[in-house]
């Protein structure tokens with residue numbers, strides 16, 4: 001279930017290059033939210049809402065955390081909100097990650113701004129007795145965030161495109177580090193997801209295509225993705241953003 005409500009801005013911090021962490025309070029959304037879902041935020045001066053995935057859920061303090069890149073006018077305006085102000089949100093939206101008791105060890109594979117929903121998932125998996133490992137990819141050292149938080153969850157391998165931090169390369173270069181796992185969860189740019197799913201063919205996995213969200217409410221068709229060659233398709237915003245690996249054509 002989701003609702004439309006004004007959420008109270010509790011804090012706003014720039015935690016890496018152009019990367020903003022914002023904590024928002026609302027009792028209903030915090031209670032209902034699950035890893036992999038997103039908030040659909042209305043930014044002043046923009047008629048289209050911005051879908052932004054949930055990074056963390058704090059049910060004790062009734063807050064959720066989001067992370068986003070300040071790359072456009074809308075997200076810059078969002079980042080300029082001060083604690084004590086409000087932002088209108090519809091949420092929690094979309095279908096999140098799922099898991100079951102057959103999974104003893106999960107591998108999280110994230111790239112850039114696709115990493116935040118995996119943190120939320122990792123915390124929940126760990127709370128449910130599932131071991132967590134992570135491979136995280138960033139553009140440069142200046143873009144790295146949440147490394148320590150992921151290390152608190154389990155073994156974490158960091159790569160950067162230019163080698164300025166961690167290992168030089170792509171997340172697929174870190175897959176050997178992962179060793180055994182029962183299920184992988186991945187979120188990031190489409191080329192990264194394509195490389196990951198190709199590398200891990202025949203391994204059970206889930207991918208989140210949140211980077212491809214447009215209007216977020218099923219109205220713009222910007223998020224339509226093919227499932228087969230017979231014309232089948234899904235809408236990422238309402239059928240996803242999480243899909244089984246291999247369910248959609250990347």
Ligand code: FES
Nearest residue numbers: 214215216218221
């Ligand atoms: Fe517009 Fe899905 S994002 S229809």
